[in-house]
Amino acid sequence: MIGPSERKAASRAIIALDFPSPLEAEPFLARWGGREKPFVKVGMQLFYAAGPVWVKGLVEAGYPVFLDLKLHDIPHTVAGAVSSLTRLGVRLLTLHASGGRAMMEAAREAVEAASGPEPLRLLAVTQLTSTDQRMMNEELGISGPVRESVLNLAHLARRSGIDGVVCSGEEAAWIKAQVSGELLTVTPGIRLEGQERGDQKRVMTPEAAVRGGADLLVVGRPIIRSADPVATYEAIVEQIQWKERGHHG
Numbered sequence: 001m002i003g004p005s006e007r008k009a010a011s012r013a014i015i016a017l018d019f020p021s022p023l024e025a026e027p028f029l030a031r032w033g034g035r036e037k038p039f040v041k042v043g044m045q046l047f048y049a050a051g052p053v054w055v056k057g058l059v060e061a062g063y064p065v066f067l068d069l070k071l072h073d074i075p076h077t078v079a080g081a082v083s084s085l086t087r088l089g090v091r092l093l094t095l096h097a098s099g100g101r102a103m104m105e106a107a108r109e110a111v112e113a114a115s116g117p118e119p120l121r122l123l124a125v126t127q128l129t130s131t132d133q134r135m136m137n138e139e140l141g142i143s144g145p146v147r148e149s150v151l152n153l154a155h156l157a158r159r160s161g162i163d164g165v166v167c168s169g170e171e172a173a174w175i176k177a178q179v180s181g182e183l184l185t186v187t188p189g190i191r192l193e194g195q196e197r198g199d200q201k202r203v204m205t206p207e208a209a210v211r212g213g214a215d216l217l218v219v220g221r222p223i224i225r226s227a228d229p230v231a232t233y234e235a236i237v238e239q240i241q242w243k244e245r246g247h248h249g
């Protein structure tokens with residue numbers, strides 16, 4: 001469920017800092033100047049280049065941080081990784097739901113054992129937003145509609161005591177209705193009207209995602225490749241606010 005720190009529209013739009021290194025990420029963040037620090041996501045590319053100490057520095061500088069490492073290994077190894085990562089002070093951390101119940105429970109227990117000032121929340125990735133129906137059925141060998149697989153993985157995450165799921169905007173409402181309204185729904189694959197999808201397959205506009213039940217929206221290329229990233233970010237935050245005020249259509 002959306003918590004007090006994510007209630008504001010600005011905290012619901014998360015910028016994916018998909019840069020090769022801090023050399024590109026830091027000047028990008030400096031564009032915000034004295035404005036409120038945005039919620040940022042550090043993924044594999046930047047984490048592997050910059051390392052945990054840099055991420056801790058980001059947290060200490062006041063950025064809410066989502067660490068998107070999509071952990072997937074045997075339960076013992078994932079628990080150890082989670083235990084190390086809890087020391088960074090990040091708010092959110094991903095692991096793959098397909099790693100199974102024992103892996104997710106081991107991760108949750110590692111979080112509980114750590115207990116920091118603001119507890120880390122775990123998110124289970126269901127089906128990646130770059131996966132479509134054909135790929136899931138033919139390449140991954142999973143039968144049925146994508147939505148059904150997403151719901152199964154969300155149920156598994158819920159039973160394993162995970163706080164939320166990563167899914168597309170297309171599935172957020174189904175998860176809220178059929179799995180639990182308490183599960184945080186985090187949706188990448190956000191594109192503004194008419195924008196290029198790139199490798200993303202299950203995409204939505206910010207407005208449609210919020211209308212569909214997304215709690216948090218992850219936006220990378222539409223912001224980081226924009227000619228004016230701050231203006232694009234603010235336009236997205238405005239779209240979220242517009243929906244929050246109850247506008248339809």
Ligand SMILES: O=c1ccn([C@@H]2O[C@H](COP(=O)(O)O)[C@@H](O)[C@H]2O)c(=O)[nH]1
Binds near residue numbers: 127166200219220
């Ligand atoms: O299913 C998923 C899980 C994670 N992501 C991540 O979100 C961003 C999206 O970036 P865009 O440039 O807006 O496409 C990226 O960091 C992915 O690793 C995802 O897209 N889908």
